[in-house]
Amino acid sequence: MPIYPTIQERKKGGKKLFAVLLDPDKITAAPLSAVIEKAVDAGVDYFFAGGSLIVSSNLDACVQLIKQQCNIPVLLFPGSPSQITPNADALLYLSLISGRNADLLIGQHVISAPFVKASGLEIISTGYMVIDGGAPTTVSYISNATPIPADKADIAMCTAMAGEMLGHQLIYMDAGSGAKKPISEAMIAAVAQHIDVPLVVGGGIRDAEKAYRNCKAGADLIVVGNAIEKDAALIKEISDAVHSVSGAPTVVN
Numbered sequence: 743m744p745i746y747p748t749i750q751e752r753k754k755g756g757k758k759l760f761a762v763l764l765d766p767d768k769i770t771a772a773p774l775s776a777v778i779e780k781a782v783d784a785g786v787d788y789f790f791a792g793g794s795l796i797v798s799s800n801l802d803a804c805v806q807l808i809k810q811q812c813n814i815p816v817l818l819f820p821g822s823p824s825q826i827t828p829n830a831d832a833l834l835y836l837s838l839i840s841g842r843n844a845d846l847l848i849g850q851h852v853i854s855a856p857f858v859k860a861s862g863l864e865i866i867s868t869g870y871m872v873i874d875g876g877a878p879t880t881v882s883y884i885s886n887a888t889p890i891p892a893d894k895a896d897i898a899m900c901t902a903m904a905g906e907m908l909g910h911q912l913i914y915m916d917a918g919s920g921a922k923k924p925i926s927e928a929m930i931a932a933v934a935q936h937i938d939v940p941l942v943v944g945g946g947i948r949d950a951e952k953a954y955r956n957c958k959a960g961a962d963l964i965v966v967g968n969a970i971e972k973d974a975a976l977i978k979e980i981s982d983a984v985h986s987v988s989g990a991p992t993v994v995n
C-alpha cells in the first residue's frame with residue numbers, strides 16, 4: 743500500500759497523522775523495541791528514521807527491527823544520501839527550499855539519483871523548510887543555510903506556495919530537532935491556508951497540547967523525536983491528541 747495516497751486521503755477526510763522520529767544514533771535495540779510496542783499500542787501512523795547528522799551505521803538495523811516487530815510504515819528522513827536503505831517503505835525526498843544552498847536544493851539529489859531510483863523505495867518529493875527555533879540546531883548548522891525567521895509567516899507562506907507549485911508532494915516545516923521554540927501556530931496557519939498538499943510540522947514539540955494546537959492550526963502530520971526519547975509515555979498522549987482533531991483548521995492569527 744503506497745504511503746502518499748494514504749496521507750492525501752487522511753487530509754481529505756480532515757484527519758491528522760502522527761509520526762515518531764527515531765534517531766538511529768541515539769537508540770539501541772532494547773529501548774527501540776519498547777518504543778515500537780508503545781507506538782503500536784498508541785496507533786502511531788509512521789516512523790521517520792534519520793537525522794541531519796548520523797554518525798553510526800545503525801540506520802538499516804533500526805529499520806529492520808521496526809519491520810520485524812510491527813506494520814507501522816517507516817519513512818526515511820535523510821540528512822544525506824548515505825542515509826538510505828531499501829528496507830524502509832518510503833523516502834522523504836527532501837529539497838531544502840527555505841535555504842539557498844544549491845547542494846541541498848538539487849546537488850545531492852543529482853549525485854545520488856541512480857542509487858535512489860534503484861532502491862525501489864516510494865519517493866515522496868518534499869519541500870523542506872527550516873524555521874528558526876530560537877537557537878542553532880543541527881539542521882541549521884549542517885545545512886549552512888539561514889532558517890526562515892520565526893516571525894516571518896509571509897516568507898514561510900510564499901516559500902511553501904513556491905514549493906507546491908514546483909511539484910513537491912509534501913511541505914515539511916521544521917524548527918529542527920530539539921528546537922527551543924517550536925513553530926508558532928500563526929505561521930502554521932498562514933502556510934496551511936495557502937497550500938493544498940499535506941503539511942508536516944516538527945521540531946521542539948514537547949507535549950500533546952502543542953501537537954493538538956498545531957493540528958488545529960492546519961498541520962496534517964506531526965513529527966516528534968526528542969521529547970519521546972526522554973519520555974516514551976508521551977507517545978500515547980500525543981497520538982491521542984493528534985487523532986482527536988478532525989475537520990477544517992481553526993483560523994489562528
Ligand code: 1GP
Nearest residue numbers: 919920944945946967968
Ligand atoms: C526534527 O521535526 C523533527 O527534524 C523532530 O524534532 O526531535 O525536536 O521532536 P524533535
